[in-house]
Amino acid sequence: xxxxxxxxxxxxxxxxxxxxxxxxxxxxxxxxxxxxxxxxxxxxxxxxxxxxxxxxxxxxxxxxxxxxxxxxxxxxxxxxxxxxxxxxxxxxxxxxxxxxxxxxxxxxxxxxxxxxxxxxxxxxxxxxxxxxxxxxxxxxxxxxxxxxxxxxxxxxxxxxxxxxxxxxxxxxxxxxxxxxxxxxxxxxxxxxxxxxxxxxxxxxxxxxxxxxxxxxxxxxxxxxxxxxxxxxxxxxxxxxxxxxxxxxxxxxxxxxxxxxxxxxxxxxxxxxxxxxxxxxxxxxxxxxxxxxxxxxxxxxxxxxxxxxxxxxxxxxxxxxxx
Amino acid sequence: xxxxxxxxxxxxxxxxxxxxxxxxxxxxxxxxxxxxxxxxxxxxxxxxxxxxxxxxxxxxxxxxxxxxxxxxxxxxxxxxxxxxxxxxxxxxxxxxxxxxxxxxxxxxxxxxxxxxxxxxxxxxxxxxxxxxxxxxxxxxxxxxxxxxxxxxxxxxxxxxxxxxxxxxxxxxxxxxxxxxx
Numbered sequence: 001x002x003x004x005x006x007x008x009x010x011x012x013x014x015x016x017x018x019x020x021x022x023x024x025x026x027x028x029x030x031x032x033x034x035x036x037x038x039x040x041x042x043x044x045x046x047x048x049x050x051x052x053x054x055x056x057x058x059x060x061x062x063x064x065x066x067x068x069x070x071x072x073x074x075x076x077x078x079x080x081x082x083x084x085x086x087x088x089x090x091x092x093x094x095x096x097x098x099x100x101x102x103x104x105x106x107x108x109x110x111x112x113x114x115x116x117x118x119x120x121x122x123x124x125x126x127x128x129x130x131x132x133x134x135x136x137x138x139x140x141x142x143x144x145x146x147x148x149x150x151x152x153x154x155x156x157x158x159x160x161x162x163x164x165x166x167x168x169x170x171x172x173x174x175x176x177x178x179x180x181x182x183x184x185x186x187x188x189x190x191x192x193x194x195x196x197x198x199x200x201x202x203x204x205x206x207x208x209x210x211x212x213x214x215x216x217x218x219x220x221x222x223x224x225x226x227x228x229x230x231x232x233x234x235x236x237x238x239x240x241x242x243x244x245x246x247x248x249x250x251x252x253x254x255x256x257x258x259x260x261x262x263x264x265x266x267x268x269x270x271x272x273x274x275x276x277x278x279x280x281x282x283x284x285x286x287x288x289x290x291x292x293x294x295x296x297x298x299x300x301x302x303x304x305x306x307x308x309x310x311x312x313x314x315x316x317x318x319x320x321x322x
Numbered sequence: 323x324x325x326x327x328x329x330x331x332x333x334x335x336x337x338x339x340x341x342x343x344x345x346x347x348x349x350x351x352x353x354x355x356x357x358x359x360x361x362x363x364x365x366x367x368x369x370x371x372x373x374x375x376x377x378x379x380x381x382x383x384x385x386x387x388x389x390x391x392x393x394x395x396x397x398x399x400x401x402x403x404x405x406x407x408x409x410x411x412x413x414x415x416x417x418x419x420x421x422x423x424x425x426x427x428x429x430x431x432x433x434x435x436x437x438x439x440x441x442x443x444x445x446x447x448x449x450x451x452x453x454x455x456x457x458x459x460x461x462x463x464x465x466x467x468x469x470x471x472x473x474x475x476x477x478x479x480x481x482x483x484x485x486x487x488x489x490x491x492x493x494x495x496x497x498x499x500x501x502x503x
Contacts, residue, residue: 097405141464151489158461162417171402172374173417174456179404181462181472188476192406 021086021126026061026079034167035063037074038083038123041160042066042167049073067163088127093168096131096161099197100183107140114140115150122157125201127164132200133157138184324352324454327383329360329395333432336443343447344454347469347486348494355383360395370400373414377423388501390457391421392450398427412449412473415456422453428473430480441481448484449473458497460490 023029033045043063050059051073060073074082088096108114118136121129137146137154146154158180166176186192324344326337341352364376380393399411415422424446432442451469463470466477468487486494 094405101406138464145465148489154464155461155489155493162461169404172414174415175374175401175404177417177462178401178409178411178472179406182404182409182474183406185472185475185477187410187474190407194406 021088021092023084023086024080026076029061029079034066034087036085036087036127036164037063037065037072038085039156039160040065040072041163042087043072046071066167083123085126088164088168090168092127093165095198096127096165097179097183098195099128099131099200100135100180101186101192101194102197104135104139107136107143109140111147111150115153118153118157121201122160127161127168128198129201130157130161130164134161134180135184323386323389324348324350325383325385325389325391326352326354326450327380327391327393328354328357329380329393330397331357332394335439336432336446339443340447340450343484344450347451347484347491348454348458348498350498355391358383358393360397365397366400368400370398371395373399373401373411373423377414377416377421380421380423385420389420390454392454393421393423394426394446394450395423396426399423399425410474413453415453417456418459419457422450422457424449424453444481444484448482451484451486455486455490455494458494458501460486460494460497463487463490 023035029035029045031045031047035043035045037043043065046062046064048059049062050057052058059076061076061079063072063074064070065072074084108117114136118133121133125132134154134157137150137157140146140150141154145151158177162173162177162180165171165179166173169176169179171179183192326340328337337354341354344350344352358381361376361379361381363379364371366372376395376397376399377393383391385391399414401408401411401414410428411425412428413422413424426442426446426449429442429445429449430438432439448469452473455470460470462472465471465487466475466479467483467485468490469482469484470486470490471478471482485491
C-alpha cells in the first residue's frame with residue numbers, strides 16, 4: 001500500500017507538465033540511464049559511490065555529463081529535491097517546438113522578475129521551462145540588445161535546449177539547433193504547421209511575484225513622496241462599512257488615517273514628508289484666507305521694505321542738514 | 323589551424339578571400355588543402371545530398387589535434403525533417419567537433435561583375451565563419467549582424483555581415499585559447 005503523500009505526488013505529476021519525468025527517488029535510477037541535471041545538461045548514471053566526508057559515510061549517485069565527461073555526485077537524499085528528471089520524450093519535444101513557433105509578444109520587461117523567473121524555470125520547469133527561457137529572451141532581444149548576463153543566460157539555456165533536443169531525437173546538435181531556430185525564426189514565406197502549444201510552466205509563485213494589496217507598508221516605500229496615497233483610499237472603505245468590519249485593514253489604514261488627521265486636507269497628499277509635500281502645504285496655506293499665525297509672520301517682511309523706503313527719506317533731510 | 327578542402331572547382335580569388343577572412347575572424351592560420359572528389363554515396367533519390375552522410379563520407383585529410391576542416395561544395399544539401407519541417411540547409415557541422423561542410427548552392431549566382439563576385443565572396447566567408455563557429459561550440463546568435471545568425475533568417479540582408487559580434491567573438495577566443503595545444 002502506498003502512502004497517501006506519494007499518491008498525491010503522483011497525481012500532481014500527471015497533471016503538471018513541468019513535473020513529468022521528474023525523478024522522485026534514487027530507486028528509480030539504474031546504471032546507464034540518461035537523466036537531465038538542471039543547468040548541467042544530459043548526464044548518464046554511472047552508479048553508486050560511497051565517500052567519507054567529515055567523518056560520515058555518505059552515499060552518492062555518480063552522474064557523468066555526456067557533453068564533456070565531467071562527474072557529478074548527487075547525495076541520495078538530494079535526488080528528489082534537485083530537479084533531476086528523465087530526458088524529454090519525443091512528444092514533449094514536439095510540444096516544445098509548437099511552443100517555440102507560437103507567437104510571443106509579451107516579454108517580461110522588469111529585469112529582476114525576469115531573471116528570477118528564468119532561473120526558476122531552468123531549475124524546475126523541465127524542457128518546456130528551458131524553451132520558455134530561450135523564447136522569452138529571444139523575444140526580448142528583438143526589442144533591445146540583451147545585457148551581458150542575460151546574453152550568457154540565453155546562450156547557456158540555448159545550449160541546454162539544443163543538447164536535450166539532440167539527445168531526445170537522436171540527431172546531431174547542429175541540426176537540433178537548426179530545428180529550434182526554424183521554429184523561432186521561420187524563413188520568409190514559410191508557414192509552420194503549428195498546433196496549440198502546451199501550457200506554459202506555472203511557477204510556484206515566489207514571494208516577489210505575489211501581488212499584495214496596498215498596505216501601510218507602502219508608506220515605507222515612499223509612495224507618499226511620489227504623491228500616491230493608497231492608505232487614504234483604504235481608509236475610506238472601513239468608514240463606509242463600519243468600524244467593526246475589516247479590522248486588519250482598518251488597523252493598517254487607521255494608522256495612516258491618524259497621521260492624516262493631523263493635517264487639514266484628508267483627500268490628497270496629506271501625509272507628505274517634506275520636499276514636494278511642504279511646498280504643497282505652503283501653496284494650500286497661501287490659497288486659504290490668512291490664519292492668525294501666518295498673518296504675523298509676513299508683517300516683518302512687509303515692514304522691511306517699508307523701513308528701507310523710509311531710510312532714504314530720513315537721509316535726505318540729513319543730507320540737507322549737511 | 324583551419325584547413326579548407328574543396329569538393330568542387332572554386333576560383334582561387336574566392337578561396338584567398340575566404341582564408342583571409344577566417345584568419346581574421348578566429349585568429350588561427352588557414353590554408354587550402356586542395357580539391358577532393360565528391361562522395362556520390364550521399365546523393366539521395368531527389369538529387370540532393372544528405373548533409374550528415376556527405377560529411378561522414380567526405381575524404382579524410384591529414385589534420386592535427388584542434389585542427390578544423392571545412393569542406394566546400396556546390397551541391398544542394400538536405401537534412402532530416404524536423405517536427406515543424408525541414409530547415410533549409412546551407413551547411414552542416416559537428417558541434418564542437420572537427421569537420422564542417424558548406425554549400426554554395428543557395429548563394430546568389432557568382433556572376434561576372436565585380437560587385438556580384440564580391441557579394442558571393444562575402445557570403446561564402448560568412449557561411450564558412452558560421453560553420454567553423456559551430457566547430458568552436460558557438461550557438462546561433464539573435465543579432466542579424468553576426469555571422470552566427472541563422473542563414474535563412476528574413477532579417478538578413480542580401481549581403482550580410484561576415485563578422486562575429488562581440489559575444490560570439492569572445493566565446494570563440496576563449497574556446498580557442500583552451501583548445502590550443
